[in-house]
Amino acid sequence: MRWSLVSPLFIFRRWNYKLSSIHFYYNGRHSSEMGVCMVNLEGGMSKSNYLSNKKIVSEVVAGNPTPYVYGSEYEPLEYKLTLACVDGERWTDTKRREIARWLDTNNFEEFYTDDEPDRYYYLQYQGLVELTHNDAWDGYVEVSMINDSPFIYSPIQEKRYELTTITTPTIIEFNNIGDDVLYPEMWIYLMNDGDFQIRNLSNGGKDFKFKNLVNAETIYVDNKNHYIESDITLTYRYDNFNHNYLELVRGINRLEVTGACSLAFRYQLILKG
DSSP: OOOOSSOHHHHHHHTTOOOSSOOEEETTEEHHHHTEEEOOOSOSOOOOOOSOOEEEEEEOOTTOSSOEEEEEEEOOOEEEEEEEEOTTOOOOHHHHHHHHHHHOOSSOEEEEETTEEEEEEEEEEOSOOEEEEOTTOOEEEEEEEEESSSOEEOOOEEEEEEETTOOSOEEEEEEEOSSSOBOOEEEEEESSSEEEEEEETTTTTEEEEEEEEOTTOEEEEETTTTEEEESSTTOOOGGGBOSOOOOBOSEEEEEEEESOEEEEEEEOOEEOO
């Protein structure tokens, strides 16, 4: 069977491509800029990521047929891409090199499709990338991508609370509408010398606390990666912190804030399914 040497649209029909999720964003560029699109070589129903591979970690003890379960391990999600040229382009030497530079990165790059722009992956290719083509360089590229985690994310979101005039502990609410615990980035701008605390009344009263901060100081906290930074030169606040990084459980989090401040969160919701 020979493919059309003229129109890629003929190839789509000939090979029963299903043009769902045709365009996407990856590594700072939209696929339309690169002259490619996603295609599905299979007829009928399509497959998509739902939950990552999960392994139960357990141990069998002699004399007890029931394993002791320690917990679970999750593998990062994988994403399969099949790319074809659009607008009459073919896999010329220039096109192959351009797409190779775009795909070949040492970082996990932001990815989302046009039909699901609110579901972000952070992908990097792994394994062999194959180009299937005819003598006229009509064809498609198959790429296996791996995500940086078992989860999908929402776009980056921000939320600010102006608590600059409070004099007593004050409750604010944060609604985590994602599917797992959230560890936000935080900026805390202090209005007075002294201590600062957040007690999450929806998470067993667990407290996030700094001692002996100074007026007009801004503290940055990355709760996921356990990183703290002060905007005061050569000032390190790890010894001032109780090392209870802030966890925002699913649903409404009632946060009791002590210490006048301007408080900002930046985060991406964790999505499953």
